[in-house]
Amino acid sequence: MNLPRGYRYAATYAGIRSEQRDDIALIVPDSPAAIAAVFTRNLVQAAPIRISRKHLKASKGRVAAVLINAGNANCATRTGERVALASCKAVAKELRTKPKYVIPASTGVIGVELDPTLLINAIPDLVARLSPDAFEAVAQAMLTTDTRLKTSYDELQFRGHTVRIAGMTKGAGMIHPKMATTLGFVMTDADIAPKLLREILLSAVDRSYNALTVDGDTSTNDMVALIANGASGFDPGRKHRSVLQDSITRVMESLARQIAADAEGARKLIIVRAAGFKSYEDASRVARSVANSLLVKTAIAGSDPNWGRVLAAAGYAGVDFDPSKVDIYLQDVQVCRAGLAASFDDAELKQKLDQSEVDVRIVLEGRSRPEARFFTCDLTEGYIQINASYRT
Amino acid sequence: MNLPRGYRYAATYAGIRSEQRDDIALIVPDSPAAIAAVFTRNLVQAAPIRISRKHLKASKGRVAAVLINAGNANCATRTGERVALASCKAVAKELRTKPKYVIPASTGVIGVELDPTLLINAIPDLVARLSPDAFEAVAQAMLTTDTRLKTSYDELQFRGHTVRIAGMTKGAGMIHPKMATTLGFVMTDADIAPKLLREILLSAVDRSYNALTVDGDTSTNDMVALIANGASGFDPGRKHRSVLQDSITRVMESLARQIAADAEGARKLIIVRAAGFKSYEDASRVARSVANSLLVKTAIAGSDPNWGRVLAAAGYAGVDFDPSKVDIYLQDVQVCRAGLAASFDDAELKQKLDQSEVDVRIVLEGRSRPEARFFTCDLTEGYIQINASYRT
Numbered sequence: 123m124n125l126p127r128g129y130r131y132a133a134t135y136a137g138i139r140s141e142q143r144d145d146i147a148l149i150v151p152d153s154p155a156a157i158a159a160v161f162t163r164n165l166v167q168a169a170p171i172r173i174s175r176k177h178l179k180a181s182k183g184r185v186a187a188v189l190i191n192a193g194n195a196n197c198a199t200r201t202g203e204r205v206a207l208a209s210c211k212a213v214a215k216e217l218r219t220k221p222k223y224v225i226p227a228s229t230g231v232i233g234v235e236l237d238p239t240l241l242i243n244a245i246p247d248l249v250a251r252l253s254p255d256a257f258e259a260v261a262q263a264m265l266t267t268d269t270r271l272k273t274s275y276d277e278l279q280f281r282g283h284t285v286r287i288a289g290m291t292k293g294a295g296m297i298h299p300k301m302a303t304t305l306g307f308v309m310t311d312a313d314i315a316p317k318l319l320r321e322i323l324l325s326a327v328d329r330s331y332n333a334l335t336v337d338g339d340t341s342t343n344d345m346v347a348l349i350a351n352g353a354s355g356f357d358p359g360r361k362h363r364s365v366l367q368d369s370i371t372r373v374m375e376s377l378a379r380q381i382a383a384d385a386e387g388a389r390k391l392i393i394v395r396a397a398g399f400k401s402y403e404d405a406s407r408v409a410r411s412v413a414n415s416l417l418v419k420t421a422i423a424g425s426d427p428n429w430g431r432v433l434a435a436a437g438y439a440g441v442d443f444d445p446s447k448v449d450i451y452l453q454d455v456q457v458c459r460a461g462l463a464a465s466f467d468d469a470e471l472k473q474k475l476d477q478s479e480v481d482v483r484i485v486l487e488g489r490s491r492p493e494a495r496f497f498t499c500d501l502t503e504g505y506i507q508i509n510a511s512y513r514t
Numbered sequence: 515m516n517l518p519r520g521y522r523y524a525a526t527y528a529g530i531r532s533e534q535r536d537d538i539a540l541i542v543p544d545s546p547a548a549i550a551a552v553f554t555r556n557l558v559q560a561a562p563i564r565i566s567r568k569h570l571k572a573s574k575g576r577v578a579a580v581l582i583n584a585g586n587a588n589c590a591t592r593t594g595e596r597v598a599l600a601s602c603k604a605v606a607k608e609l610r611t612k613p614k615y616v617i618p619a620s621t622g623v624i625g626v627e628l629d630p631t632l633l634i635n636a637i638p639d640l641v642a643r644l645s646p647d648a649f650e651a652v653a654q655a656m657l658t659t660d661t662r663l664k665t666s667y668d669e670l671q672f673r674g675h676t677v678r679i680a681g682m683t684k685g686a687g688m689i690h691p692k693m694a695t696t697l698g699f700v701m702t703d704a705d706i707a708p709k710l711l712r713e714i715l716l717s718a719v720d721r722s723y724n725a726l727t728v729d730g731d732t733s734t735n736d737m738v739a740l741i742a743n744g745a746s747g748f749d750p751g752r753k754h755r756s757v758l759q760d761s762i763t764r765v766m767e768s769l770a771r772q773i774a775a776d777a778e779g780a781r782k783l784i785i786v787r788a789a790g791f792k793s794y795e796d797a798s799r800v801a802r803s804v805a806n807s808l809l810v811k812t813a814i815a816g817s818d819p820n821w822g823r824v825l826a827a828a829g830y831a832g833v834d835f836d837p838s839k840v841d842i843y844l845q846d847v848q849v850c851r852a853g854l855a856a857s858f859d860d861a862e863l864k865q866k867l868d869q870s871e872v873d874v875r876i877v878l879e880g881r882s883r884p885e886a887r888f889f890t891c892d893l894t895e896g897y898i899q900i901n902a903s904y905r906t
Binding site: 163164165234341416428431436439441443458462501503506507 | 555557558559587589590591592623624625626627733808812815820821822823825826828829830831833834835837850853854855893894895898899
């Protein structure tokens with residue numbers, strides 16, 4: 123895929139991780155670009171989140187660089203803000219810009235002091251490495267327990283103009299909706315004013331990152347940012363907004379699905395759809411409740427068509443509905459009709475549930491609208507193994 | 515321990531479970547007793563829950579028998595209410611009472627028709643077996659994936675009167691607060707009027723079953739009942755209420771702790787305490803959020819003092835507090851002071867976390883009141899193994 127024009131990237135090893143693997147990275151638009159971002163809603167917010175918020179405000183949504191580090195969340199530490207600021211200053215100095223145009227993002231362990239000299243010493247080399255081709259190197263550097271690179275691309279044609287979009291994300295555990303979950307950066311070379319950029323971001327996040335749940339935990343460091351540098355020379359304005367909006371939503375949805383599919387220990391991506399409830403909000407609440415149910419997630423890990431757990435999870439979603447009007451489908455096989463067991467071939471369905479993507483659909487009164495979707499994954503022994511010993 | 519006077523018990527195998535193990539049981543006070551019960555708040559309610567509610571209302575809180583079956587939840591089935599009613603009738607006929615004085619309770623798989631002849635054919639034999647000594651046999655019969663019998667006893671002296679209390683419960687997975695979680699039956703030979711009995715139950719459940727979380731899922735079949743037959747000849751009235759209240763709360767708290775300690779795959783009981791927040795409700799919300807965090811539960815499974823996860827879970831509890839004023843203790847070792855890492859001996863604390871009971875304490879501004887407590891367990895590979903193949 124072709125990358126958006128006018129961006130350079132770099133990644134290197136600063137010594138933050140114990141293993142020798144890139145742990146610091148930069149995304150740099152050739153000229154200051156528009157940026158919109160959403161942040162974790164956790165009350166406990168890491169220093170880079172607080173600094174990013176401040177910088178976004180002070181810069182009025184303009185950005186010269188995004189500085190990412192993995193291996194240390196720079197959260198709940200004595201020196202957190204000082205370290206984040208010092209690293210922004212070091213980047214600003216090298217790029218001849220102001221610190222407020224640098225957005226810091228960190229991921230890793232909480233509560234361990236981050237040595238600022240590691241960052242500061244690495245930054246000149248990092249800036250020297252900047253290149254239009256290092257997009258994947260950055261995507262790789264920010265991974266933690268992820269097992270796969272997570273990127274997504276799109277390209278649009280507007281009357282002779284080509285607009286490109288490229289996104290990267292990191293995932294794994296500690297992911298929950300109603301948050302700007304995990305780290306995600308989506309770049310485009312469209313020319314989009316900050317206000318419209320923010321509208322596009324909020325709408326896209328709602329259908330992607332906020333429809334994603336792995337373990338119900340929300341991190342102190344999550345952020346998703348959308349950057350537009352205008353290098354394509356094309357301003358979609360309000361007129362072409364919806365086409366661009368759809369494209370950015372698709373890119374973010376793809377990133378969210380990749381996170382669910384590669385969640386800690388996950389073997390299967392689960393897509394939960396709820397339809398026919400009174401409102402989109404009700405449908406979303408039902409889908410979320412089912413997607414969060416450990417009993418549903420373990421049943422699917424075992425390819426067990428235990429639809430009673432789906433019905434029970436819908437039942438405690440806090441939504442008012444008549445359980446005797448609920449149909450449930452697993453892999454498009456009806457397993458529950460009007461709140462009661464439907465007849466289906468158990469062995470055949472078990473085979474279908476062995477696939478790497480599992481569809482769970484809860485339909486009220488046969489209605490297909492409004493439909494809400496949630497992405498999650500099965501819960502396996504691997505999740506436990508990874509999380510019982512992440513810190514030590 | 516001495517059992518409360520004036521109760522008989524029986525259990526037998528009716529053929530509901532595939533393995534030959536008692537799956538049907540009776541609790542029968544010698545004369546109609548007062549009963550109070552709380553039920554699941556899941557919108558999807560099993561037939562026995564609906565029938566029990568009706569019977570409690572029609573009988574004005576009097577009970578002649580509790581009929582329990584395991585192996586089939588009698589939920590989301592075509593014939594659910596008919597089966598539950600037919601079994602109540604069969605019991606009533608044998609005991610020469612009315613069906614409305616019989617309370618049915620079921621646990622097991624959802625969505626599979628329960629053959630009423632299995633129940634009805636077993637009931638005459640069940641009634642014939644009734645004996646004051648079969649308390650533990652009933653406690654055993656209602657277990658599903660539990661690995662241990664869960665009972666608790668107490669005895670009180672009131673000016674020459676001896677009052678006894680005995681409780682039994684089943685647990686395992688699908689347990690969450692704000693519900694009358696799981697099946698629990700507590701019998702006493704005190705003489706308590708239905709209204710007071712209900713007050714005592716609600717207060718005791720609040721501090722026990724409703725402070726218990728295993729996986730955040732809530733069942734369609736949960737109920738906890740408190741039965742008082744007056745066989746001790748002692749009416750505590752309002753005067754001695756608090757002593758009796760405390761005793762029943764202790765019994766229920768013990769049952770709740772046993773459920774958490776024996777939750778599916780659990781190796782450790784976790785007691786989460788939150789103190790110093792604005793209100794008891796806020797403290798309870800923080801304790802619940804931490805107790806529900808999969809990342810906290812897996813960290814403790816691995817004896818990993820990862821207090822950052824505790825702080826993060828407190829941060830998304832939806833409670834307003836200043837994270838920089840939070841202290842966190844694991845096994846009474848301070849790991850976080852004023853929102854920052856405290857210095858502690860990592861190896862020593864890891865050893866302490868290997869114990870079968872783990873204490874997690876979140877303290878705001880050094881204040882010890884109000885304190886809320888939650889019981890939960892570590893999350894292990896065993897939970898996954900059990901729940902990935904429960905149905906099949």
